[in-house]
Amino acid sequence: MGFGSYDESEQQNQDVNADDEDSEGVSVHENEHEGEITFETDASTDELMDQLAEIKDGADEE
Structure with missing residues (x-):
């Protein structure tokens, strides 16, 4: 199966x-x-x- 594919049988009986x-x-x-x-x-x-200002400045640089 490719990316994004799924087996429909896995989608049965999903009642919660x-x-x-x-x-x-x-x-x-x-x-x-x-x-x-x-x-x-x-x-x-x-x-x-x-x-606090130094911490905020460091976070902005990342």
Whole structure:
């Protein structure tokens, strides 16, 4: 078979029952966490903004 070809027999019996209780779907709420993240740094806001600008400039060059 060439590129883009497919076997039509593989396309049969593709019925999906989304309401099946035994299905192993992904729960997007399974690992929800509420909280707060903090960190301490000796860098000033201006230094951090300069670093961010350098990162963005480096990404633009690629």
